[in-house]
Amino acid sequence: MTTVGDVLRDWRARRRLSQLDLAGEADVSTRHLSFVESGRAAPSRDLLLRLAEPLAMPLREQNRLLLAAGYAPVHGERALDAPDMAAALAAVDAVLRAHAPFPALAVDRHWNLVRANDAATAMLVGIEPILLEPPVNVLRATLHPKGLAPRIANLAEWRHHLLARLRMDIDRSADPALEALHAELRSYPSPVSREPHVPVARIAVPLAIQSEAHGRVLSFLSTTTVFGTATDVTLAELTLECFYPADDDTRQALLSGSRP
Known part of the structure; x- marks a missing residue:
């Protein structure tokens, strides 16, 4: 059975915090924190939430600590189709629609597709059908x-970029499913690194993808958006990924009405 001490020690190790460090951040004595971790003292709900803050524990992990x-958990976890989520999903849909004709999508905590605009969906045309069976990762x-x-x-640098982002997700969430996904992705053939295809690579990693519709490489920069005030676990773990043209040729190609 997982104890409070197990959870706290695990997250202190992830954040490289000693008991002294965490006690100072949470305004509690080191002695009392030691007693909590060893099971000699029963912590209050308020203390646990104070300890979770400097550990930057995700809402899901805060619930596990409690x-x-x-x-009882303090953060709800609703299904995406729950009535209470309607307003949030409407906001997501509004962002995806407004981003057209450029690609945009929303993913859950495991990078499974939740929503996508037409431009993002078009990017997936032509890949192996089994990869498009729900849930699409x-x-x-x-x-x-x-x-x-x-x-x-630029598969080598884009692969490195995605694996690094996934590793950061793992460090933030301690999610074993993401660890398994990381191991799977690393097992795929590793391409030979080549020079970046667009100058913007000096300030950000672009996605440079061959477009069959245009007969050329289209280059995109990506941004991520999350709900910064979410108190629901599912909503807090939802991420919007929006792609912007990295050069004028890509911008004009998409503004012309053609798919990526």
């Missing part, structure tokens, strides 16, 4: 040899 202490569909990988002109 459950380990015998408390965006990272798998991108890096799989039968996915988008053969069309990505």
